[in-house]
Amino acid sequence: KPLLSLRQVVKVYPTRSGDITALKGIDAEFYRGEFVGIVGKSGAGKSTLTHMISGVDQVTSGEVWFEDTPVHTLSEDQKALWRGRHVGVVYQTFQLMPSLSLLDNILLPMEFCGTYQRGKSEERALELLRAVELEDHAFKKPSAISGGQQQRAAIARALANDPPLIVADEPTGNLDTATAETIFSLFETLAERGTTILIVSHDRSLEDRVSRLLTITDGELSEMRSLR
Numbered sequence: 001k002p003l004l005s006l007r008q009v010v011k012v013y014p015t016r017s018g019d020i021t022a023l024k025g026i027d028a029e030f031y032r033g034e035f036v037g038i039v040g041k042s043g044a045g046k047s048t049l050t051h052m053i054s055g056v057d058q059v060t061s062g063e064v065w066f067e068d069t070p071v072h073t074l075s076e077d078q079k080a081l082w083r084g085r086h087v088g089v090v091y092q093t094f095q096l097m098p099s100l101s102l103l104d105n106i107l108l109p110m111e112f113c114g115t116y117q118r119g120k121s122e123e124r125a126l127e128l129l130r131a132v133e134l135e136d137h138a139f140k141k142p143s144a145i146s147g148g149q150q151q152r153a154a155i156a157r158a159l160a161n162d163p164p165l166i167v168a169d170e171p172t173g174n175l176d177t178a179t180a181e182t183i184f185s186l187f188e189t190l191a192e193r194g195t196t197i198l199i200v201s202h203d204r205s206l207e208d209r210v211s212r213l214l215t216i217t218d219g220e221l222s223e224m225r226s227l228r
């Protein structure tokens with residue numbers, strides 16, 4: 001049984017110059033422990049697809065099922081709670097809270113969902129910072145560290161509630177090769193433990209790392225290849 005299913009997902013953005021159909025009826029299934037790459041040119045619909053999967057935006061029509069949860073029917077509040085517990089979202093632009101330390105940024109989703117007790121939360125947040133090699137920066141604010149470090153902090157935050165699904169839009173786009181390698185290894189380890197990883201990228205080098213590759217072209221999933 002898939003962890004996540006998309007059924008005929010359509011996304012239309014109404015604009016002043018007419019409707020833009022960003023997704024034209026996407027069908028896809030994702031299973032536990034899959035490490036899936038989604039590639040496509042700029043404007044193909046990659047970001048829109050991640051927004052539909054993580055529930056940060058509404059589908060125009062079609063269905064998004066997360067196990068037995070019809071995500072497309074949830075209210076915004078219900079979706080925020082559901083997402084907090086089930087989806088770790090890594091945004092291209094990090095979206096860390098500028099006024100909070102890295103540690104507090106990671107504690108935030110744990111507190112929002114009441115996942116752990118306070119002492120346990122801190123222990124886990126520090127563990128996550130260690131996993132992305134940021135333990136020495138735990139008490140710094142995002143502005144005090146580099147872009148690559150912010151990206152790693154954003155990944156640590158996405159892992160805070162130990163979600164079964166991680167959705168990352170260009171997670172290594174701002175990182176040097178060595179740091180990108182660290183991040184990919186971390187994702188691989190998570191996938192081996194059963195976490196489903198969806199990584200969006202325009203970078204074809206992603207192909208070597210993933211277990212499945214989807215190509216999105218002009219709002220359609222045009223190709224699916226199993227690589228291992």
Ligand code: ADP
Pocket residue numbers: 013014015020021022040041042043044045046047048049
């Ligand atoms: P990608 O991530 O592959 O670059 P996007 O999902 O961002 O593609 O965009 C797909 C299409 O939808 C593009 O034509 C883009 O201009 C359009 N689009 C994306 N977001 C919006 C929006 N908020 N309003 C209007 N059009 C949008």
Ligand code: ADP
Pocket residue numbers: 042043047048
């Ligand atoms: P990228 O294509 O680099 O992945 P995004 O799709 O994340 O970038 O776009 C950044 C922001 O701009 C998003 O909020 C998206 O909805 C919005 N956006 C993208 N394309 C358009 C568009 N054609 N018109 C209006 N907003 C857009």
